Amino acid sequence: MSELKLCQGPKCHQHQTKDRLKGPKDNKTYQTRRRSSMYYGSGSFCSMQCYNDWAEIFIDRAVDHFGRLTEPKHLTEDNAWQKTYDWNSNDETLYVYRNGITKEERPLTKQQYHDTNYTLNER
Numbered sequence: 001m002s003e004l005k006l007c008q009g010p011k012c013h014q015h016q017t018k019d020r021l022k023g024p025k026d027n028k029t030y031q032t033r034r035r036s037s038m039y040y041g042s043g044s045f046c047s048m049q050c051y052n053d054w055a056e057i058f059i060d061r062a063v064d065h066f067g068r069l070t071e072p073k074h075l076t077e078d079n080a081w082q083k084t085y086d087w088n089s090n091d092e093t094l095y096v097y098r099n100g101i102t103k104e105e106r107p108l109t110k111q112q113y114h115d116t117n118y119t120l121n122e123r
């Protein structure tokens, strides 16, 4: 059995749904959801509601902590590479990097396409 994670939503236990009502028969309480995997906020939240509850309270502090933008970023040839895919006439998937400014395309393997660390963009 895989380990269960707790939803990080600060109000998860306040959303009164049947699946959150847990405990012994005579002493059930609404509790934070526990799941083996969650789909929201990189796997930390059970729902968009819980994700938004967290953001409402913590997002300003998080943005300040990791660095608030003070001037606009610019799209340049060096950071305009985007992964995309298409199908050829044999219905095979073709993965490519396409530069949004120069329109140049470079072939990608399926593995490179799915590897979030693999990029042609300057960091």
Ligand SMILES: [Zn+2]
Residues within 6 Å of the ligand: 007, 008, 009, 012, 033, 045, 046, 047, 050
């Ligand atoms: Zn939750």
